Amino acid sequence: MEREGFTRVPKNLQFRVGLLLGLTIMVAAGFIVYALYARGVFEATQRLTLLADNAEGVSIGMDLSFSGFPIGRVQRISLGEDGRARIDIEIPRKDAKWLRTSSIFTLERGIVGSSRIRAFSGNLQDPPLPDGAERGVLRGDTQEEIPRMVATLRSVLENVEQVTGAGGSLQASLDSLRGVTERLGKKEDVEKVVAMIDRANALLASLEGVVSKTDRRLFGAGGVVDGTQRAVDQANTILNELRESLKRVDRILADAQAVSGNARAATTDLAQLRAEVDASLRKVSGLIDEINRKWPFQRDSEIRLP
Amino acid sequence: MSWVRAWGRALLFAYTAAAAALSLSAYTARTRAVAMRYVYFDAWHVLPGFTLFIALLSLVVIQITISLALGYGLAQFALELVFRAVVFELIPLLTAMYVALRSGAAMVTEVAMMRASGELDELHAANMDRYEREFVPRIAAAAISVFALTIVSCSVVMVIAYLVLYGTSPWGFAEYTRTVALVFGPLALAGFMFKCFVFGAVVAVIPIAAGLDATREPETAPLAVMGGMVRLFVALALIELAALAVKYV
Numbered sequence: 001m002e003r004e005g006f007t008r009v010p011k012n013l014q015f016r017v018g019l020l021l022g023l024t025i026m027v028a029a030g031f032i033v034y035a036l037y038a039r040g041v042f043e044a045t046q047r048l049t050l051l052a053d054n055a056e057g058v059s060i061g062m063d064l065s066f067s068g069f070p071i072g073r074v075q076r077i078s079l080g081e082d083g084r085a086r087i088d089i090e091i092p093r094k095d096a097k098w099l100r101t102s103s104i105f106t107l108e109r110g111i112v113g114s115s116r117i118r119a120f121s122g123n124l125q126d127p128p129l130p131d132g133a134e135r136g137v138l139r140g141d142t143q144e145e146i147p148r149m150v151a152t153l154r155s156v157l158e159n160v161e162q163v164t165g166a167g168g169s170l171q172a173s174l175d176s177l178r179g180v181t182e183r184l185g186k187k188e189d190v191e192k193v194v195a196m197i198d199r200a201n202a203l204l205a206s207l208e209g210v211v212s213k214t215d216r217r218l219f220g221a222g223g224v225v226d227g228t229q230r231a232v233d234q235a236n237t238i239l240n241e242l243r244e245s246l247k248r249v250d251r252i253l254a255d256a257q258a259v260s261g262n263a264r265a266a267t268t269d270l271a272q273l274r275a276e277v278d279a280s281l282r283k284v285s286g287l288i289d290e291i292n293r294k295w296p297f298q299r300d301s302e303i304r305l306p
Numbered sequence: 307m308s309w310v311r312a313w314g315r316a317l318l319f320a321y322t323a324a325a326a327a328l329s330l331s332a333y334t335a336r337t338r339a340v341a342m343r344y345v346y347f348d349a350w351h352v353l354p355g356f357t358l359f360i361a362l363l364s365l366v367v368i369q370i371t372i373s374l375a376l377g378y379g380l381a382q383f384a385l386e387l388v389f390r391a392v393v394f395e396l397i398p399l400l401t402a403m404y405v406a407l408r409s410g411a412a413m414v415t416e417v418a419m420m421r422a423s424g425e426l427d428e429l430h431a432a433n434m435d436r437y438e439r440e441f442v443p444r445i446a447a448a449a450i451s452v453f454a455l456t457i458v459s460c461s462v463v464m465v466i467a468y469l470v471l472y473g474t475s476p477w478g479f480a481e482y483t484r485t486v487a488l489v490f491g492p493l494a495l496a497g498f499m500f501k502c503f504v505f506g507a508v509v510a511v512i513p514i515a516a517g518l519d520a521t522r523e524p525e526t527a528p529l530a531v532m533g534g535m536v537r538l539f540v541a542l543a544l545i546e547l548a549a550l551a552v553k554y555v
Contacts, residue, residue, distance in 0.1 A: 009339045016350050017342050024454040027461050028499075035495060038487035061488050070484055 055085030057115030071095035100126035319515035344447030402505035417517025418527040449506030
């Protein structure tokens with residue numbers, strides 16, 4: 001086959017070339033194993049599906065972070081039958097303890113950099129998130145917020161401009177304040193105002209005393225109200241007595257009409273009755289006087305007799 | 307039109323060389339011995355110097371990248387940027403260019419001289435398979451050399467990137483691993499290996515094809531060397547561009 005022979009490769013050269021090739025293959029294989037380990041091929045994972053209205057900015061390999069630490073990785077993004085984006089996330093079992101049934105997931109888009117998916121677990125005592133769970137995701141988009149924020153800010157600035165501009169309310173308030181300050185500027189005026197305020201204070205203090213005294217006089221024990229209550233009780237008693245007397249007058253007048261024979265006896269009875277009526281009327285009159293004396297606010301009081 | 311013909315001849319040679327390299331019968335004991343010598347001279351000889359050069363270069367580039375990323379508040383992307391830019395793109399291209407400059411230029415000159423001296427014609431007349439005897443070992447050796455140098459250099463660069471970013475602290479390992487997982491997916495790794503292989507093959511195939519362009523006239527040799535090196539540079543740039551386009555466009 002071969003027309004001419006060839007010089008054999010020296011052993012040390014063979015060894016060096018073999019060493020280089022062995023090293024290269026070992027490093028390449030080792031790195032592939034390391035990359036597979038880094039991608040979580042050798043550890044048990046569980047799946048979580050996040051449902052979003054919009055998966056814009058989400059990419060495969062993106063991290064799901066909890067308290068700033070990546071605990072999962074986006075494996076697949078698909079469009080569900082309901083038109084919502086489904087983001088499948090692989091979470092290593094050892095990190096799945098941070099996710100609970102009550103956990104909340106957010107998808108945030110910053111101004112710089114890619115989107116971020118974050119998990120928040122309020123109560124770590126809740127039951128753990130089951131494998132294959134589906135959860136909604138809340139979106140927060142800085143780029144979408146900026147135009148809205150600018151519009152709001154513009155209206156705020158316009159308001160501020162209106163308030164601070166010439167003829168604005170702040171200007172008018174400052175003008176009137178300046179006028180008051182100028183008027184208060186004279187020393188004697190200031191003294192007058194201070195004296196006026198002092199007098200008003202003194203007046204208020206004395207008024208407070210008067211009010212407390214009036215209160216005691218009106219509503220205290222033995223006060224006007226108390227006396228009036230007693231007088232009304234007495235008036236009730238006297239009126240009852242008067243009613244009885246008048247009933248007797250009715251009966252006696254009936255007897256007088258019926259019996260016309262004994263005029264003397266009737267006259268005697270009439271005189272006695274008159275005396276009793278007079279006495280009752282005097283008591284009533286005295287009572288009314290007493291009420292009038294004790295009740296200063298109602299001068300035109302009248303008592304209707306039955 | 308000459309450059310079109312030259313590219314056509316290079317493609318045709320690449321096709322025949324690939325067919326020869328893929329047939330197991332081409333790998334005789336002689337081929338293995340010749341290939342081993344070329345690997346020794348192309349890769350082992352230059353390994354310490356080239357690794358040191360790549361370490362220094364990558365140290366500077368990584369330092370600049372990480373400082374800039376930190377300055378812009380994009381620290382979380384610094385390592386990813388280093389992996390994507392330096393490990394995936396810069397190191398393989400630099401390695402291929404280094405091997406092309408050192409071995410490719412020698413190869414095209416050697417083949418052109420063989421052509422001029424009539425050695426290749428003699429082999430052909432003696433019914434010896436010149437591909438097996440001369441070209442397959444060179445192509446295999448160039449591919450292995452580029453691959454080995456790239457892998458060793460990239461490993462060194464990845465260690466330097468860790469040291470620059472985290473120092474000797476072991477606590478950066480988890481974050482480092484996460485970034486590795488993010489960047490080195492199965493597709494990215496397969497693409498990286500394929501690109502290294504293609505770089506290695508091109509570094510040998512284009513110079514040999516250019517050397518075959520020479521004639522018995524000795525003055526055609528320099529022209530063949532010049533054309534071969536230019537075509538090699540263009541081919542490496544095109545492969546890099548295609549790889550970037552596939553990944554990012």
